[in-house]
Amino acid sequence: MFRVGILGATGAVGQRFVQLLDGHPDFELVALTASEESAGSSYRAAAKWRVSTPIPEDVASMTVTATEPEAVPDDLDLLFSSLPSGVAERVEPAFLEAGYVVSSNSSNARLDDDVPLVIPEVNPDHLDLIEVQREERDWDGALIKNPNCSTITMVPALAALDQFGIERVNVSTLQAVSGAGYSGVTSMEIIDNAIPYIGGEEEKMETESRKLLGTVGDGGVDWHEASVSASCNRIATIDGHLENVFVETDADPSTEEIAEAFRAAASQDLPTAPDPLIEVFDEPDRPQPRLDRMVGDGMAIAVGGIQQNDDGFQFNVLSHNTIRGAAGASVLNGELLADRGWL
């Protein structure tokens, strides 16, 4: 078993980590950190548990520590990070300098040249950047990031289609409120409403997707050359980001060839990797957030509505934003690190 900890364990994503790590075959959860206000309390007292499964009893009685290297055991194999990005930007480097390996969900440093931004089924080879990172920075540890939740929903589908030569992508999102955190959007703002703006989200989708689909070059990633334009919207669903994707490719695939490319998308042989990676729906009104966000235990990508249009083709795609889009993504990256011998 690998000994693991969670930075920011009491938060919305931190609680998902605790849920997903409960009974994990390879990871034993032994350290939980949060802010100074929570440090010294039991996890049960510090975390307002809001996940639908019961709080794991062994974790509930653990003591939360401050988020600093001196406060966690020095024999940890891996740390998961779900800190606010401003805090992570300041705190993660201290853990890396102290030699910890960090699989982080926070948005800071995702575009840094020497930081692997990874979806295991899409670009596992980007882990090679850890060598570059260790050469260039004063770190004995290693930092790996998972992408933004809207990006991670769309990119596995795009990766499956790149055999046709992707030239342009336009995407419009319908994002669940959990993406903004428990108190991110008030009920008065979102009930009977939709908000056509999520700060920074469009730029994240436009940049992170091109890095993920790029190839490792000399000291960094040569980003994919496709142009990507995004429009991001918040709607009144709890979990599950649904996206309408319009793609122009060099080749002109039929809808059957597109569906076959999705079905053939390779899974990974890792404990929480879904198989199949992409679930294809033939019904024209699927996928839907309430019905389909738990495909593959919340780790798979659901697609439907494949049709050709004047410029190319379009489809709808959905994933669970706090499982595949956040904690589940970091855990899967941790499993990849273990599998490739980085722990």
Ligand SMILES: NC(=O)C1=CN([C@@H]2O[C@H](COP(=O)(O)OP(=O)(O)OC[C@H]3O[C@@H](n4cnc5c(N)ncnc54)[C@H](OP(=O)(O)O)[C@@H]3O)[C@@H](O)[C@H]2O)C=CC1
């Ligand atoms: N990809 C995705 O879909 C999503 C990503 N995220 C990202 O994940 C991260 C966490 O989000 P979320 O769980 O919603 O946030 P929360 O606010 O719910 O939790 C934040 C966590 O960080 C801790 N924390 C806050 N400030 C400090 C500090 N100064 N020092 C140490 N610890 C601190 C909190 O501890 P305490 O309880 O003591 O305050 C808590 O454990 C963010 O970067 C967010 O952007 C979030 C949601 C979805």
Ligand SMILES: N[C@@H](CC(=O)OP(=O)(O)O)C(=O)O
């Ligand atoms: N912005 C996303 C969630 C999020 O926090 O993304 P990121 O991991 O890029 O910070 C949403 O609101 O749905």
